Amino acid sequence: MNELIKSNQQADMLPHLKADGRLHYEFVTKPKDTLAQLAADIHKAALVMGISVDGEKSVLTASEALKKILEVYPTAWVKDVSKAIEMASFGQIKLENQLNTISAANIFQWYRELRLNHPDKIGIPHLKNYQSEEMTGEQKYQLAIDGFKRLLTVYKTDEIGQMVYYNRFEKMGLLELSKEAKIQRTIEEIEKLLAKIPVDILADRIKRRKTYEFRDYFNELPEPKKVNWAMWLENPIVETAVSNLKRKLVVELLDFCDHEELFENYKTHIANEYQVAVH
Numbered sequence: 001m002n003e004l005i006k007s008n009q010q011a012d013m014l015p016h017l018k019a020d021g022r023l024h025y026e027f028v029t030k031p032k033d034t035l036a037q038l039a040a041d042i043h044k045a046a047l048v049m050g051i052s053v054d055g056e057k058s059v060l061t062a063s064e065a066l067k068k069i070l071e072v073y074p075t076a077w078v079k080d081v082s083k084a085i086e087m088a089s090f091g092q093i094k095l096e097n098q099l100n101t102i103s104a105a106n107i108f109q110w111y112r113e114l115r116l117n118h119p120d121k122i123g124i125p126h127l128k129n130y131q132s133e134e135m136t137g138e139q140k141y142q143l144a145i146d147g148f149k150r151l152l153t154v155y156k157t158d159e160i161g162q163m164v165y166y167n168r169f170e171k172m173g174l175l176e177l178s179k180e181a182k183i184q185r186t187i188e189e190i191e192k193l194l195a196k197i198p199v200d201i202l203a204d205r206i207k208r209r210k211t212y213e214f215r216d217y218f219n220e221l222p223e224p225k226k227v228n229w230a231m232w233l234e235n236p237i238v239e240t241a242v243s244n245l246k247r248k249l250v251v252e253l254l255d256f257c258d259h260e261e262l263f264e265n266y267k268t269h270i271a272n273e274y275q276v277a278v279h
Contacts, residue, residue: 021077022078023066023076023077023078024074027070027078034066034078035059035063035066037078038062038066038081038082038085041062041081042061042085042102042107043055044089045102049102051101051102052157053102054159055159055163056198056200057200061102061103061104061107064104065104065107065108066081068108069107069108072108072112073111076111080121080122083114083122084107084110084114085110087110087118087121088106093110093113093117093118095109095110095113137274137276141274141276145266145267148263148266148270149263151254152254152259155250155251162246162247163243163246163247165250166246166249168266171269172265172269175249175250175253177249186242186245187225189240189241189244190237190238190241193237193240193244194218194237197237198240201236201237201240207236210236210237211235211236211237213235214238215237217232
């Protein structure tokens, strides 16, 4: 966390770094939202580049890239980082001897290239233009429909999409799972993870320690296992188990249901939300 400490010190000296939209402000105050946004940008870029990116790896890549950008460019804007990733995916930014991959190092260098060679696309003017373009209900509706059409073709592999649409499907009342069933399936996911702890957890000293603490606690529980969720809900193993289950429920729903019927229901749901006509 040395990078964030250094960045916090810089913010104390430069109060304007705390403005909405600044990478420092967003990453410190809303780290999960900021990482989720950049992970989504990485995923979109991967689709454009014709490569595959694991959902969890996207978050780790975004985290490492943002820390380095903050260290070197403390005045960066979040939208500029997103712009650099987008431009690189379409070949508008190129690095010498660049491989067809998305890494933390590449993202940092793409952002540096954006600052050096595309100064007209960075900073406050770019941010203001972006914010002033308020989308109409019709535009939001069409964007949602296009996104849903894409989901139906890639839902088995799109981990970020699975997480996004879990909340939507739950709001539509399509994921009706009893509390008991949800707990039992979460326990099953936990057991799978403890049998083979993910590499990204093992590679992180703090997450690894927390995982071992939970494993000791979990193994001591009598059958049937009754986890104190309030105490352990933010443990990396439990968080991963919950995320895995949410993604599985989305895949199971889309495997089981009639896609045309679901699409019509989704259009009606979105049209009502944005107060537009279904089309």
